């Protein structure tokens with residue numbers, strides 16, 4: 445049986461200030477799988493995620509989203525995609541409690557009055573238990589460590605009860621215990637046939653953690669099951685210095 449797609453990307457080119465950073469990229473993310481996006485700094489990994497999330501408009505190309513069977517446009521399915529941004533890109537001085545942040549994940553589920561109901565609060569609290577932070581509900585987010593912040597953002601994504609989860613470097617700067625908590629929760633999602641896409645930097649753990657891998661360096665160079673695609677040759681091709689033109693120009 446052919447595997448179902450969650451997201452299908454066709455010939456995507458994305459540019460900043462008319463300078464392309466992703467070229468003619470075609471790739472599919474499989475439903476119910478845990479996929480790693482790997483590639484060197486500046487390869488376009490975050491750009492790909494942000495384009496999927498409609499934060500950036502591509503120069504050319506299309507993205508199809510499959511929530512259920514039919515292909516849809518982003519605006520129709522946006523509540524079904526949860527996003528955990530890179531820790532470093534978030535303003536953590538913003539005055540909000542941990543529970544406020546996790547409740548933001550419920551926004552797409554709120555009714556006419558846009559006020560969280562008891563059910564939303566219960567789900568948010570349940571997700572804080574899942575990430576091992578039930579006693580942090582009333583803590584200001586500015587008063588959290590890096591690993592705790594990652595877990596709060598993961599709890600927010602889980603509270604959204606989405607179909608597709610996109611995480612940009614969720615393991616950056618976290619200790620081994622937190623890394624295992626995060627990866628166990630992501631695996632649990634795929635067991636419920638949810639799709640999980642992770643920008644990942646640690647090549648040592650790709651085989652242990654992921655089902656699928658996408659090698660990217662300004663274009664998708666290889667993609668498929670980790671068992672067949674995560675090879676030395678593909679790693680070397682992706683991380684070859686002379687490939688990363690964007691990085692070299694500024695140095």
Ligand SMILES: Nc1ncnc2c1ncn2[C@@H]1O[C@H](COP(=O)(O)OP(=O)(O)OP(=O)(O)O)[C@@H](O)[C@H]1O
Nearest residue numbers: 460465483484485486487488489490491492690691
């Ligand atoms: N807002 C922006 N304006 C202009 N150029 C940008 C912008 N964001 C990213 N870039 C450039 O686009 C290229 C791809 O960046 P991107 O953040 O997608 O890479 P990445 O693979 O996620 O890198 P990293 O592993 O370092 O996070 C880089 O050359 C970067 O300098």
